[in-house]
Amino acid sequence: MVKTAWVFPGQGSQSVGMGIDLMDLPLAKERLAIADDVLGWSVSGVCQSEDNKVSNTLYTQPCLYVVESVLIDLLKERGQTPDLVAGHSLGEYCALYAAEAFDFTAGLRLVKLRAELMSQTSEGIMAAIIGFDREALETKIAETEGVVLANDNNPSQVVISGTPEAVDAVLTTVKSKRAVKLKVSGAFHSPIMGPAAREFQEVLDAVEFQPVVVPVLSNVDPTPMMDSAMLKERLSRQMTGSVRWREISLALPEQGIERVIEVGPGNVLTGLMKRTVKTLTLVNVGTLNQLQTL
Missing domain, CATH: 3.30.70.250 (Malonyl-CoA ACP transacylase, ACP-binding)
Structure with missing residues (x-):
């Protein structure tokens, strides 16, 4: 059995029309209904908006979380499971969802607040x-x-x-x-995000993390972890901490990983990783066709 990691892209991988080919599937319809109720706006509408509304931080992060979560559930429906997961910035929330640290709604509520706080940041x-x-x-x-x-x-x-x-x-x-x-509202992943991180922490503290089913490599600490309390603590440092993606990439072969599936729109992470580790087989699953041909 080929050891496989699932990795999840963050802000910058979004595009107009992402996930649209998935949205008529019954599972996706269920998730979209929940998301629209939690967010107060339509994920499918934003993803299809021709004015590139999906690239506004306020909308980008929840839309990516929803699309990637749907792909996660569709992969699992087809009997696919990862041996390890990791996500880039916002993608870490999808990795934690894939590892079953929290359910879809709890993760979306965290992402919604994160997006709101980050979109309001104007410094740096x-x-x-x-x-x-x-x-x-x-x-x-x-x-x-x-x-x-x-x-x-x-x-x-x-x-x-x-x-x-x-x-x-x-x-x-x-x-x-x-x-x-970069065209962003503020200095993300830096100490300047301290006030936003403290406000976010108050909500994160109230979310109970469940035991995870696969190890997670976190942005701020790229070592495999299955302790839920530690994963939550790592996530609490993410908004002000560095995304150590190069180290995550290098750690995968050390964990016996041979294949990496980027679960989400585009190919940002596989593009980065192929320049870091030459031995990995890199696969993209961001569309219905890619999902069906996996």
């Missing part, structure tokens, strides 16, 4: 850096107050986050092939 900026000297980058970040490594995606792509002045100081000093400021 983020920038992606591609093709750089890692030692030079890490040295400059260490020397510069107000900036952190937010997403360590793979050896040649990272995202930094912090105050505009600190981010600019890094971008103007560290040579790279390409650097792009």
Whole structure:
């Protein structure tokens, strides 16, 4: 039996029309009805909106959670199960759902609040850096107050986050092939998110995590974990902590993983991972056709 990990993409993988081919399935209709009641707006309507409403943080995160959760349940209906799960930023909530740490509704309520808090954040900026000297980058970040490594995606792509002045100081000093400021409302995965994280914590504390059925690799600690209390504690640090995706990718072969299925729209994570680990078989399941041909 081939050991398989399921991984779940986060914000940035969304697209207009995502999940639409799934939404007439009975299971999807049930989930959409619950989601629309919890959210107060239509997930299918937002996903089909031609004005790219789905790329607004307020809507992106709940829509991704719903689409990826439906794919999780459809995979399980077909007898598929992972040996390990992980998710990138928002995707960690989907990984925890796949591991059965909480039910669909509890997870959606957390994601809804997370999206609201993050969309209201107006401080700081983020920038992606591609093709750089890692030692030079890490040295400059260490020397510069107000900036952190937010997403360590793979050896040649990272995202930094912090105050505009600190981010600019890094971008103007560290040579790279390409650097792009991201169109986000604030400095996600940095200490600037502290006030939002504290408000989120009050709600997270009230959610009871159930025993998980597979190990989870968390963004802030990429080691396999099945202790629910520890997974909840790791999640509580996620909003201000770094997404250590490069380390998660490297950890998979160490855990005997041979195949990785990216469950969600697009191929962002498989694209990142193929540059980090050459030995993994990478598969995408984001559409009904991909699901049926798995």
